[in-house]
Amino acid sequence: MELLDLDRHSVIPLYYQIQQHLLQDIRTGKLKPGKLLPSEEVISKRLRVSRMTARQALKSLCSLGVAHSQRGKGTFVSEVKLEKNIREVRSFTEEMEARGSRPHSKVISSEVVPAEAEAEAGEALHLQPEERVIRIRRVRVADTVPMGVETTCLPEALCPDLLDKFDPRNSLYRMLSQVYGIHIVQADEVVEAGLANTEEARLLGVPKGSPVFLFTRTSYVEGGKAVEYVKSTFRGDRYKITNRLGAVQ
Amino acid sequence: MELLDLDRHSVIPLYYQIQQHLLQDIRTGKLKPGKLLPSEEVISKRLRVSRMTARQALKSLCSLGVAHSQRGKGTFVSEVKLEKNIREVRSFTEEMEARGSRPHSKVISSEVVPAEAEAEAGEALHLQPEERVIRIRRVRVADTVPMGVETTCLPEALCPDLLDKFDPRNSLYRMLSQVYGIHIVQADEVVEAGLANTEEARLLGVPKGSPVFLFTRTSYVEGGKAVEYVKSTFRGDRYKITNRLGAVQ
DNA sequence: GGTCCCCAGTTGTCTAGACAACTGGGGTGT
């Protein structure tokens, strides 16, 4: 805390600089679960920012789920096993890196098909039947263990030469962001429970009929335009979802 | 909007009164998905509150997932199918009522057992082996359809005469809150995919081996004390989880 | 010993402003 000096001329907001610094202290264990974070007053005085800015830094930690506040007492670091599956949109790559695993993908197929051949995707992406979608089918692997099968659909119009440039070792999200300026900021996800079919069982190395998660995700850029539709099947024996629910402000 | 006059002497915060009013307009359809909400400036002027207060009302709608903001453009009502499984801690009863179904429960068993007989629960609730837990096993029903089997464990010390007073037609959460002053404000939930065993299959009226969700939830009161440990099995064919992921502030 | 009260510390709410950054549209100039 004392070591941090803010860059007041940076484009990065002050509250965000403070939030990141506290987050680092939490991640490295310098601030332990159950312990008090510096109070709004203290942050405000020490870093010479207004109390509202200090407060915004602390509140943003609360909305990430890594802290919680109590009136009259203070703001505490929450008990967290793993900081995963919190509210942010994350690619498989980011998710696995956050869990400390090495992510990896095996492409099964990649092709361009008319939207009418992928009806659900076409509808979710608001495409006309004759428009074309890029469809990439991948097995997602974490540390050599196959975790899931994923089919991603993107409108061809948005990234026409994606398949030429796409490097399966890289994160698709990272590429969309860096090459095409497509920044996914929101996603709706539906999770269902199901059983592995023959093909999925073969690809994942589990018996047919094993329990699996079925994810359906539609991703949006700022402005609400849908840019990605993903259906995936993940192993029920190796994958779990954790979620922290809270009283919403 | 014009009709709302704020009660400035109420204990209910102004921003919350505004939030509730906007929420109602959204729910009744007066404000439709995709349409603009009144801007911070407009709310501020019309209701004579400071811009920060108006802003807090709009931000709280965003953190509920029912709206999203875009710099330079405004705050929009989000496309939502159902306002379910958003970030709030909800009991089954509240969840079903929000979905428009009539919730109902059938108690299979209710008893007091030593914590060592419920090892996971004892650990999650930080109990000594000799302390006792109240264990209630219920089938959860929505509109006559059995949806899941749920086992709830609570420390006996917290609500010793619960079993005498408990009315299965009522929400357990509501009762904990009203009778014992136990207000659950946070919960950690783990979701796994599994298969129905023989007993679950019978209770739920599905074939053995059907896909199910396995939920494990630990609930906390303000202060971080764990007060409830729940394991439940829900039908995969009738239940799905929806989640909106977003860029966290 | 116990009860009550007060006080310092903390978060919650609210005000009244300021400037920055971005959007979208209209007008001007080329």
Place this chain on the structure above:
DNA sequence: ACACCCCAGTTGTCTAGACAACTGGGGACC
């Protein structure tokens, strides 16, 4: 026709303060 600029409207960030509400502890009083 096109590029550019400017402007009004909007959200994002930030300041400096105020009072309310709650917590926990210590001290005064009985």
